[in-house]
Amino acid sequence: MPQPLPQEAVASAALLRLEEVSWRAPDGRLVLEEVSLSLAPGELAWLRGPSGGGKSSLLRLINRLAEPSGGIITLLGKPLAAWEPPQLRRRVGLLAQSPVMLPGSVEHNLSLAFGFKAAQGQAAPDRAALRGAMDRLGLQGVELGAEAQGLSLGQRQRLALARLLLLSPQVLLLDEPVSALDPESKELVEATAVAQAGEGRAVLMVSHQPPPQASAMRRLILEQGHLREEGA
Amino acid sequence: MSGAVDIGYGQLALALGFVVLAGGASLWLKLGLGRDLIVGTLRTVAQLALMGYVLLYIFAINQAWLVLLLFAGMIFFAARIVAGRVKGKGVPVFWPVFLSMLLSYMVVSFLVTGVVVQAQPWWDARYFLPLGGMVVGNSMNAMALSLERLFGEMTNRRDQVELLLSLGADPREATTAINADAIRAGMIPSINSMMGVGLVFIPGMMTGQILAGADPLLAIKYQIVVMLMLVGSTTLGSVVAVSLARRRLFTPAQQLRPGVSGTR
Numbered sequence: 001m002p003q004p005l006p007q008e009a010v011a012s013a014a015l016l017r018l019e020e021v022s023w024r025a026p027d028g029r030l031v032l033e034e035v036s037l038s039l040a041p042g043e044l045a046w047l048r049g050p051s052g053g054g055k056s057s058l059l060r061l062i063n064r065l066a067e068p069s070g071g072i073i074t075l076l077g078k079p080l081a082a083w084e085p086p087q088l089r090r091r092v093g094l095l096a097q098s099p100v101m102l103p104g105s106v107e108h109n110l111s112l113a114f115g116f117k118a119a120q121g122q123a124a125p126d127r128a129a130l131r132g133a134m135d136r137l138g139l140q141g142v143e144l145g146a147e148a149q150g151l152s153l154g155q156r157q158r159l160a161l162a163r164l165l166l167l168s169p170q171v172l173l174l175d176e177p178v179s180a181l182d183p184e185s186k187e188l189v190e191a192t193a194v195a196q197a198g199e200g201r202a203v204l205m206v207s208h209q210p211p212p213q214a215s216a217m218r219r220l221i222l223e224q225g226h227l228r229e230e231g232a
Numbered sequence: 233m234s235g236a237v238d239i240g241y242g243q244l245a246l247a248l249g250f251v252v253l254a255g256g257a258s259l260w261l262k263l264g265l266g267r268d269l270i271v272g273t274l275r276t277v278a279q280l281a282l283m284g285y286v287l288l289y290i291f292a293i294n295q296a297w298l299v300l301l302l303f304a305g306m307i308f309f310a311a312r313i314v315a316g317r318v319k320g321k322g323v324p325v326f327w328p329v330f331l332s333m334l335l336s337y338m339v340v341s342f343l344v345t346g347v348v349v350q351a352q353p354w355w356d357a358r359y360f361l362p363l364g365g366m367v368v369g370n371s372m373n374a375m376a377l378s379l380e381r382l383f384g385e386m387t388n389r390r391d392q393v394e395l396l397l398s399l400g401a402d403p404r405e406a407t408t409a410i411n412a413d414a415i416r417a418g419m420i421p422s423i424n425s426m427m428g429v430g431l432v433f434i435p436g437m438m439t440g441q442i443l444a445g446a447d448p449l450l451a452i453k454y455q456i457v458v459m460l461m462l463v464g465s466t467t468l469g470s471v472v473a474v475s476l477a478r479r480r481l482f483t484p485a486q487q488l489r490p491g492v493s494g495t496r
Contacts, residue, residue, distance in 0.1 A: 026490040063398050085486040090400040100395040113399040
């Protein structure tokens, strides 16, 4: 089961804040230009935009896999640079666009993050917890002992999401998590994103799909490096 | 003490016939290697002649500082060769290579001359330079293999490394598997040559000692020491070089450097 969020997350008005963040790719191209965004606990933002518009780069900056060329990003009021990178990355969980699995079983892939130094004090989930995390994402047919790299793209996409959710991050950055899914699994993953926000997490989800009608959420567009609220 | 038949300068010139043969093949088959053959031949003669006179001089005065200086010089050139071979995607590796060579080759050479052979003193040029030279010459290939594998795998498995970082691994944890692959790549050739020695080839040092009139059983003892010391020096060199180099693949913020992670 997902762990409850610490009080500090709930108390903070803005869990995640980006102020005039710019990013220049190593080839010199300006990919993001003065992007500002604030996400509160429990907030779900649906981000779309043309390919190559900088959506993935934006998520990588928030997970600190890359460094902004300008501006500042804060988590819980503290600049990203003030966090230990492994601790930061566990709080700001990134689901990359292509689901990467290491050689080995599904079980190994689901629990590998609990073997790191940064996981000290955090109990590794048992097999029942792993099974539950998979079942909630419609992976009932996948054995824990199966070779993870041999699964279909859609299965790997959901497995990668299950792996991330097991860490209970405070912010979820989901980069096109439904791109390879059938309609049923797509609904399941979208409902999961909504439920995660309902538990107090801030969720930023990149998707080319139209958002589910029923849920209240912010709609953002990232075009040519500029971020704006849809309709604004 | 030399039992080998002397080679006169005329006879030495006869050996040039082998190069003429290669040059003829290059011309006939349009290999375009003529220039390289000429330069290679001149460099071989000049570099070995220089080495011969330097050794004559150093053996004659036999001073510790001079022996160690020459050894450091050999390592400097070996490190340049390895750093040039490893195109590290904008990650400079000369210093990690030089430092790991200096440390590991110095330790192994000292153990061999001072502890195993028990030369008096341990830095005696007649023992330290040939044995140390073999450590450098044979182990530098191992180090190049290790580093090539390290950089190659970092490029091929970049997505896996970034996945592990994004899940909260530190750079060391994110590269554990790649690190082991890289070190293994450096160690395997010296292990393989232990398998083949005496069956499929007679090593150069043993050949030299036998030509010089040494008892083959004495030559074998030296050769065993050399084979074992090469396993030690390739292991130590690869471990130190790979761990120094892999740190340079990451920024202080524990991100893959742009040259390694590509552009996104």
